[in-house]
Amino acid sequence: MKSFSDYSALVEKSLRDLRLPSGALSTLYEPIAYALSAGGKRLRPTLCVMAADAFGAKEEEAYRPAAGLEMFHNFTLLHDDVMDNSDVRRGRQSVHAKWDVNTAILSGDTMLTLATQLVSEVPDDKLRKVLDTFNDMAIRVYEGQRLDMDFENSDNVTIDDYIRMIMDKTGALLGGSAMIGAIIGGASDKDASKMYEYGMMLGVAFQIQDDWLDVFGDSTTFGKPIGGDINNNKKSFLMLTGLAMETAEAKALRDAISLPAGDTKVKVMTRLYEKLGISDKCRAAIASYSSKAITALKGTSLDDEAREPFRKLVEKLTGRKK
Amino acid sequence: MKSFSDYSALVEKSLRDLRLPSGALSTLYEPIAYALSAGGKRLRPTLCVMAADAFGAKEEEAYRPAAGLEMFHNFTLLHDDVMDNSDVRRGRQSVHAKWDVNTAILSGDTMLTLATQLVSEVPDDKLRKVLDTFNDMAIRVYEGQRLDMDFENSDNVTIDDYIRMIMDKTGALLGGSAMIGAIIGGASDKDASKMYEYGMMLGVAFQIQDDWLDVFGDSTTFGKPIGGDINNNKKSFLMLTGLAMETAEAKALRDAISLPAGDTKVKVMTRLYEKLGISDKCRAAIASYSSKAITALKGTSLDDEAREPFRKLVEKLTGRKK
Numbered sequence: 001m002k003s004f005s006d007y008s009a010l011v012e013k014s015l016r017d018l019r020l021p022s023g024a025l026s027t028l029y030e031p032i033a034y035a036l037s038a039g040g041k042r043l044r045p046t047l048c049v050m051a052a053d054a055f056g057a058k059e060e061e062a063y064r065p066a067a068g069l070e071m072f073h074n075f076t077l078l079h080d081d082v083m084d085n086s087d088v089r090r091g092r093q094s095v096h097a098k099w100d101v102n103t104a105i106l107s108g109d110t111m112l113t114l115a116t117q118l119v120s121e122v123p124d125d126k127l128r129k130v131l132d133t134f135n136d137m138a139i140r141v142y143e144g145q146r147l148d149m150d151f152e153n154s155d156n157v158t159i160d161d162y163i164r165m166i167m168d169k170t171g172a173l174l175g176g177s178a179m180i181g182a183i184i185g186g187a188s189d190k191d192a193s194k195m196y197e198y199g200m201m202l203g204v205a206f207q208i209q210d211d212w213l214d215v216f217g218d219s220t221t222f223g224k225p226i227g228g229d230i231n232n233n234k235k236s237f238l239m240l241t242g243l244a245m246e247t248a249e250a251k252a253l254r255d256a257i258s259l260p261a262g263d264t265k266v267k268v269m270t271r272l273y274e275k276l277g278i279s280d281k282c283r284a285a286i287a288s289y290s291s292k293a294i295t296a297l298k299g300t301s302l303d304d305e306a307r308e309p310f311r312k313l314v315e316k317l318t319g320r321k322k
Numbered sequence: 323m324k325s326f327s328d329y330s331a332l333v334e335k336s337l338r339d340l341r342l343p344s345g346a347l348s349t350l351y352e353p354i355a356y357a358l359s360a361g362g363k364r365l366r367p368t369l370c371v372m373a374a375d376a377f378g379a380k381e382e383e384a385y386r387p388a389a390g391l392e393m394f395h396n397f398t399l400l401h402d403d404v405m406d407n408s409d410v411r412r413g414r415q416s417v418h419a420k421w422d423v424n425t426a427i428l429s430g431d432t433m434l435t436l437a438t439q440l441v442s443e444v445p446d447d448k449l450r451k452v453l454d455t456f457n458d459m460a461i462r463v464y465e466g467q468r469l470d471m472d473f474e475n476s477d478n479v480t481i482d483d484y485i486r487m488i489m490d491k492t493g494a495l496l497g498g499s500a501m502i503g504a505i506i507g508g509a510s511d512k513d514a515s516k517m518y519e520y521g522m523m524l525g526v527a528f529q530i531q532d533d534w535l536d537v538f539g540d541s542t543t544f545g546k547p548i549g550g551d552i553n554n555n556k557k558s559f560l561m562l563t564g565l566a567m568e569t570a571e572a573k574a575l576r577d578a579i580s581l582p583a584g585d586t587k588v589k590v591m592t593r594l595y596e597k598l599g600i601s602d603k604c605r606a607a608i609a610s611y612s613s614k615a616i617t618a619l620k621g622t623s624l625d626d627e628a629r630e631p632f633r634k635l636v637e638k639l640t641g642r643k644k
Contacts, residue, residue, distance in 0.1 A: 028468040079431060083424040102405040105427060106468055109401060112434055113460040120453060127449055131442060138435040146350040146428055 001305065002053070004313050008046040014063040015042070015070060020114075031095045031107040032114070035074045038090045043206075044173055045070040047313070048181035051195055054306045055185025061122075062184045065130065068118030069177045072134075075111035076141060076173075078104045083149065088224065112138075122184055129183050129192075137176030144169025151235045159240050163204065171203030187300075194300045198310065201293035205286045206317050211236040212282040213320075215270055227266030233257055237285065238278050249275045290314045323627065324375070326635050330368040336385040337364070337392060342436075353417045353429040354436070357396045360412045365528075366495055367392040369635070370503035373517055376628045377507025383444075384506045387452065390440025391499045394456075397433035398463060398495075400426045405471065410546065434460075444506055451505050451514075459498030466491025473557045481562050485526065493525030509622075516622045520632065523615035527608045528639050533558040534604040535642075537592055549588030555579055559607065560600050571597045612636045 015036060020029045045066035052062035078095050080086075082104045087097040096104035119134045120127060147165040151157045178199035182192040214229045215238055229236045242253045253272045259265040273279065297310050337358060342351045367388035374384035400417050402408075404426045409419040418426035441456045442449060469487040473479045500521035504514040536551045537560055551558045564575045575594045581587040595601065619632050 025465055025468055027472055028465060079427055083427060102471060105401055105405060106464060106471070109431075109434065110461065110464045112431065113457050113464070116438060116453075117457045120450075120457075124450060127453075128442075128446060131438075131449075131453070135435050135439045135442075139432065142428060142432045142435070143347055143350060146347060149424060149428070150349050 001308060002050075004046060004050070004309060004316060007050050007053070007309070008042050010059075011042045011045045011049055011063070011066055011070070015045070015067055018067055027103070028107055028110060031078075031099055031103050032074075032111055034098070035078060035095055035107075035111075036070070038092060040090060042070060043317075044073050044177040047174060047199060048177045048184075050309055050313075051178045051181025051187075052185040053181075054302055054310070055182050055187040055191065057181075057185040062181055064121040065119045065180060065184060066177075068115045068121075068134075069173070069180065071111050071115035071118060072138065073173060075108050075115060076145070078108035078111065080145065082108075083145070091224075119180065126183055130180050133176055133179050133183065133192075133196075137172050140168045140172035144172065157235050157240060159237070159244060162235065162237060162240050166204055166207040167200060170207040171200040174203035174206070175200035191300045191302075194296050197296035197299075198293050201289050201296060202314055202317065205289035205293065205314070208237045208282055208286050208289065209318050209320065211238055212279070212286075215273060216279060227263075227270070230266050230269045231261035237282060238273055241278055241281050242273060242276050245276060247276070286318050290318050323630060324372075326368060326372070326631060326638060329372050329375070329631070330364050332381075333364045333367045333371055333385070333388055333392070337367070337389055340389055349425070350429055350432060353400075353421055353425050354396075354433055356420070357400060357417055357429075357433075358392070360414060362412060364392060365639075366395050366499040369496060369521060370499045370506075372631055372635075373500045373503025373509075374507040375503075376624055376632070377504050377509040377513065379503075379507040384503055386443040387441045387502060387506060388499075390437045390443075390456075391495070391502065393433050393437035393440060394460065395495060397430050397437060398467070400430035400433065402467065404430075405467070413546075441502065448505055452502050455498055455501050455505065455514075455518075459494045462490045462494035466494065479557050479562060481559070481566060484557065484559060484562050488526055488529040489522060492529040493522040496525035496528070497522035513622045513624070516618050519618035519621075520615050523611050523618060524636055524639065527611035527615065527636070530559045530604055530608050530611070531640050531642065533560055534601070534608075537595060538601060549585075549592070552588050552591045553583035559604060560595055563600055563603050564595060564598050567598060569598070608640050612640050 018036070020033055048066040048069050049062045052066075053059070077089060081089055081094040082096050082101055087094055089095075092098075094104070095107065116131075116134065120131060122130045144165050144167070147161070148169055151161070151165065175196040176199070179192050179196040182195040187195065211229065214224075214226065214236065217226055219226045228234075229239070233239075239253075239257075242250055249272050253269065253276065256265065256268050256272060259268065293314050294311060297307050300307075340358070342355055370388040370391050371384045374388075375381070399411060403411055403416040404418045404423055409416055411417075414420075416426070417429065438453075438456065442453060444452050466487050466489070469483070470491055473483070473487065497518040498521070501514050501518040504517040509517065533551065536546075536548065536558065539548055541548045550556075551561070555561075561575075561579075564572055571594050575591065575598065578587065578590050578594060581590065615636050616633060619629050622629075
């Protein structure tokens, strides 16, 4: 039985084997190769290959579509980094910082079409379903990003709004990756949509964990500075949970938001989060969405053994330090 | 026998009937509706519907894919306007000027996926060919835009380089639109690729005409200020043709490039273009590419009557004032 790491190593190799057009147009394709070479967990393509394997695809059948999902994910990172004005990605310069904004826009556009091409490398009888799943997923991701941007200028974002946003922005891509793998493996429609649900719930748990790590993680293992969300007044799961409370510390939290960005602000708000028991609330939410992922998994026709790597993946991602 | 204007009116109606998701996410979809409502010639979708009809598709069969091609075209305009920092499009504010750059990026991304969805609304047995044509076309358009950007910083762009660039940036989209229509109509592979060539050559003629209108057109009918290319030192067909010459006026042209942007520069360079006989050279190039388009058209199995609207379209576009 292969583990996530085994699958992920296979995906990494197939990504290295991707041949991008090059030569005269290095200005278009070099930034793409750069973005793809930055590593990362390869969560989305690995999930796709795992699902394809679980439902009986031949080993290599899902590699190119899986690479397409990683390409799609990286396309969103190029454009998100422009929109968020983030100069660092995975410990290196983001594409617009290393080249320029126009390069990030245009190479990003190219990546979306390359992603569609790769995802379409499935047998004809599966093309329609795979393509529809991919496009619907993409639309949800854009809607999630739009909601995320709109939340910045809104004073009454609720935790429910936030969950909807991360279901779109993060969940849909994990759900879509698992579902596309399942379709490639020949899963029934019911199984394919249960795998979507599994990925979706895993994605929500994953994102709340990410918000938690941004405050309570360790910057060396996490790969980015701690407190970034606090300094950007980001409406994270932690902040929205705190704002929904009515105690004196919750009032102090509301006041702390107007502090200028810096180490003091991070310290003050982290202490308030601790006093408000926000960490426990994060753990509870992560456990709840993890359990929803497992329920969806159990709703498939996969047997216990085939389910095992997916169950372990939930544990791995929600217990991670990076 | 329907004319381009008849087909174009049908396309306009089907674009109005497009239902975009709306409501909560007006921040994502309103800019899309705005961009699509700006009008324009609807050249790409009309060419698609014309080709579908010529090869025997049922009337409505090509409408949605054709709308996808217009959606794709408008997606490139949203992003190009950001990259070129152009605040005006078809006499109105461009999307990034009316909203902001992030909106133009994200609504543009959404349009690319919506375009892929619309183009995919073809029978299953045509999906693979239509999708591959669409994606290959898209890649060429990005490569063309990249070349165009790279040319800005290059001092040795030749007319051949320029032709390659507009074949990618403009020609591929007209070629792809005609070819997708032909595929929907059930054309043979040979006919489909001849229609691609027709659209490609028409696109090159069209673009040279556009460059010519930017200098010698009338701002009221052309829809944008005359001399924009001159003031931006754009390596247009006119400028590259002038730079390739060796006379005293050609030397004067080289000197005039360093004049500051403004009415004087436009006047000086326009006079030099006249003295150098650039207008005649434009007309000759347009005639040559028009004739290549007609040759490709004659290479199809379409009879004279079916070819007629395509022949007339060449005349219309290369004789246009806007």
